[in-house]
Amino acid sequence: MADIKTITQLVNDDFQATNQVIFEQLESDVALVNQLGHYIVAAGGKRLRPLLVLMVANALGYQGNKHHIAAAIVEFIHTATLLHDDVVDESDRRRGRETANALFGNAASVLVGDFLYTRSFQLMVKLDKMQIMQILADTTNQIAEGEVLQLMNCNDPNATEASYFEVIRNKTAILFAAACQLGAIISGHDELADDMHAYGLHLGLAFQLMDDALDYTADSEELGKNVGDDLAEGKPTLPLIYAKQQADEAGEALIRKCIENGGLEHLSEIQQIIKQTKSIEYTLTKANHEVVLAKQRLEKMPNNPFSNALADLADLAVARTF
Secondary structure (H helix, E strand, O other): OOOHHHHHHHOHHHHHHHHHHHHHHOOOOOHHHHHHHHHHHHOOOOOHHHHHHHHHHHHOOOOOOHHHHHHHHHHHHHHHHHHHHHHHHOOOEEOOEEOHHHHHOHHHHHHHHHHHHHHHHHHHHHHOOHHHHHHHHHHHHHHHHHHHHHHHHOOOOOOOHHHHHHHHHHHHHHHHHHHHHHHHHHOOOHHHHHHHHHHHHHHHHHHHHHHHHHHHHOOHHHHOOOOOHHHHOOOOOHHHHHHHHHOOHHHHHHHHHHHHHOOOOOHHHHHHHHHHOOHHHHHHHHHHHHHHHHHHOOOOOOOOHHHHHHHHHHHHHHHOOO
């Protein structure tokens, strides 16, 4: 299995071209837009979603530069969601450093997030393909719905596994799915668009499941954010939902209290209950199942280094070595 560095190197030239588009399109006559936009985009991260656009396009033999624009669009949409997320969640750390809202304030973060959303739609027009605009418009709308669903689930101790999956499907996985689908459509392989959408969806679900597991098991430096953030915000993620179902009466009562009130007062106790109920193992089983489903959707793809790398990315989503 190739590591993320090796995989990214396969499309290094495309990656550099995409980054050039991103930084060119960040330019604004408004100084604060430039300052805050560059701050969060320059933080980098894994750039996993634009990478998916580039990998699928290359796997299908695309020759051109429209995939660079599509990859930049996906990154702008993702970055806008991060800006808005951190305001809603009152987060102060992301990717190992201060969040934009912690540095610049909530109002600036929301408004620059809006700028990135609207810039992404300006870029969509450049692609001049109604099918792509439809996919990205629907995707952005679903992400917004996912955010609202998550807000409704917060502090709700009766949240179910089904409602949790609905949140992460809309909030996270749908943009992975759109990224992969765009790669197929830009390459002129509409017959593979559904398979690529499904691959991305399952990959995104696996990625988020692992992220939620790591929130209770990783250290802050490894995670790039505060450990226990989900608990602090009263978010009923799968490890907590399953632990509540499997715990004894006292454990269930404590988990309900923590979801309702948020905070980290009982983090170590909750981590112990999660360990006793094997909730992390249960979450990993679900994540691994999504990986299997993702890789099945690659069966119709040409056999080349890029499609092989897509299979490796699915495995890496669970290994989380990046």
